[in-house]
Amino acid sequence: MTGTSLDGIDVVIAEFSIDGTGHHNFKMIKHHSEDYPEVLNKIGSSIISLKSNIRDIAKFHHFLPYFYDKAIRQACNEAGIQTNTLDLVGSHGQTAWHAPDPELIDGFNIASTMQLGSPSVLAKLLGVPVVGDFRSGDIALNGQGAPLIPILDFEFFTSENESRILLNIGGIANITYLPMACQIDKVKAFDTGPGNALIDAAAKNYFDQNYDDDGKLARQGKVNNELFEILKNSGYIFNKPPKSTGKEFFNFQFISDNVRKINSSEPTYFDILATLTNFTAWSIAENIRLFADPKAKIIVSGGGIYNSFLMDCLRKELPLTKVDIIDNYGVSSKAKEALGFAYLAYRTFAGMHGNIPSATGADRETILGVIALP
């Protein structure tokens, strides 16, 4: 897995199986992370910021698999596994473009997405079948091509005894809501709003720090009630799912635009950070109250779990709710997304659909991705 932030490659080695009752099981064997090489970050950033043409895009598409190959071999090495004993690799690729909302071109409504890092090249280098290009097929069926992790949540975290919400706090926060003993068509999954995006942007711009380490900065401030009310009504949060958002909306511009609207008070930077953190927790909780179940157990993953102040705010917002972290369920928080695409590859190879239409909005369930043979 390589995320849109172009910062690293995550490799998960896992085993999947289906038992006699049709229940899917996973076993985490290894999680390995590597920094994204400087040269790739440079070329990739240029592509994403629309500055590159087909020459650089094609080169990146062929170049990136050499690093995937290297990272996978390193993970195998650490786990004491021969690469040629791997059954299959799932490779998400580097998202270089994602525009799921259709645009009219010559009478056709065309949405588009593009993940770079050729599955064909990786399969030949590694000598193992590779599944890649997971998002195009769902988009072709009028889905958003995202979120795709809900199938992992549904198969492995649905409980017979309790309703659960899988909450991932990355830059943006998203949830998968799994009613107790639910069928797949009852799964809901959507972005709730900001995750770390606003907190990180404020830490960067007000304190020159990449993030608010464990919420220490925010803890020094007080919630500014006027700003809090402004933020609550700034849009998105009350929209009905399915819905998705991104850093093109929840960014520093969003913060400064809203801070400018304050009339009666003058918050400090600490106060603003405290307010943003509370707002982030509230926006997650409010979506759960409106569109899921505030009494469901919440299982949290993503970088947000390392901000104890944000987690405290979240617990305060949902006093009836047990908040747990995914690390207690056999997956480290940082490995979850990579595990998800390993599992999606497994499903594709086995001829099972990977998308959940109630989450992506696609017309139907479909087998995701392309298969490249070694």
Next chain:
Amino acid sequence: MTGTSLDGIDVVIAEFSIDGTGHHNFKMIKHHSEDYPEVLNKIGSSIISLKSNIRDIAKFHHFLPYFYDKAIRQACNEAGIQTNTLDLVGSHGQTAWHAPDPELIDGFNIASTMQLGSPSVLAKLLGVPVVGDFRSGDIALNGQGAPLIPILDFEFFTSENESRILLNIGGIANITYLPMACQIDKVKAFDTGPGNALIDAAAKNYFDQNYDDDGKLARQGKVNNELFEILKNSGYIFNKPPKSTGKEFFNFQFISDNVRKINSSEPTYFDILATLTNFTAWSIAENIRLFADPKAKIIVSGGGIYNSFLMDCLRKELPLTKVDIIDNYGVSSKAKEALGFAYLAYRTFAGMHGNIPSATGADRETILGVIALP
């Protein structure tokens, strides 16, 4: 099949089978051609000429399959076949970039190629499995990713009774040499030099015509011997195979540069065209004499067969050789390449290699392409 000239979409419906002796058979059911839509030509040309970024490239990648889908449905309709009875579609895609010679990037030798027109999207639209991206895997194994048609030539045109040469005269001319009853490692395939490229360029620049219709212009001229000798020694023709060339070398610049070297005589435009046509025929024949077998039967395909003067010149150059056209072997000349990629898809789905290492230069035989399921 869509070629690099962005001028049309060729659809072939065919049946393939393997008989009890392991012999592969094909049956042509339908050939259907469509002009490339204006809007695609415009976006595609911009991409190929390095003027587009990832946004337009991703859109084209998702947009093009809608036209493939339409063309395939039209072909099925004409043949009285339901699309959902198709087993499989092979889709070459639009070549937007092809640079098989490696370039050093950060310590890695990286060659690259990119065919646009998402197999995932086409599979979902059509409801049929699609094989695409045929060239990347061969390139990852240090091959040229081309030529890929030789496997079709080998399986269907190898004879127990005679040596054969499959000659395709497109813009560039290429041959597949099949010694009598040969094994696959004895197949040779390479570009011989110009096909119609020089003739077309001269017709365009000297006579404002897109091509020399049936060689009528060239027939009005006389061969200029000095120019003929200059052309013979202008490079490429005597290079040893495997080798490939393109219109970046054999173009109008090549013509005018060589015409400028003439000292003693002043050829008319008709004379230049006559000389270029003779040179084209000679370059094909000389490659056959040097690197194949001048007594092998030649089976010709491609636009060149419609220039009877070029064909006459070729027969004069190879007086001992029987020159036939592929239309006499169950494939129309215009359908051959599309048939080739249908067959390559069949091979991929059946787990059979598609490349011939002695033709592409790849390290080994490999299953080409990616498979997208509906």
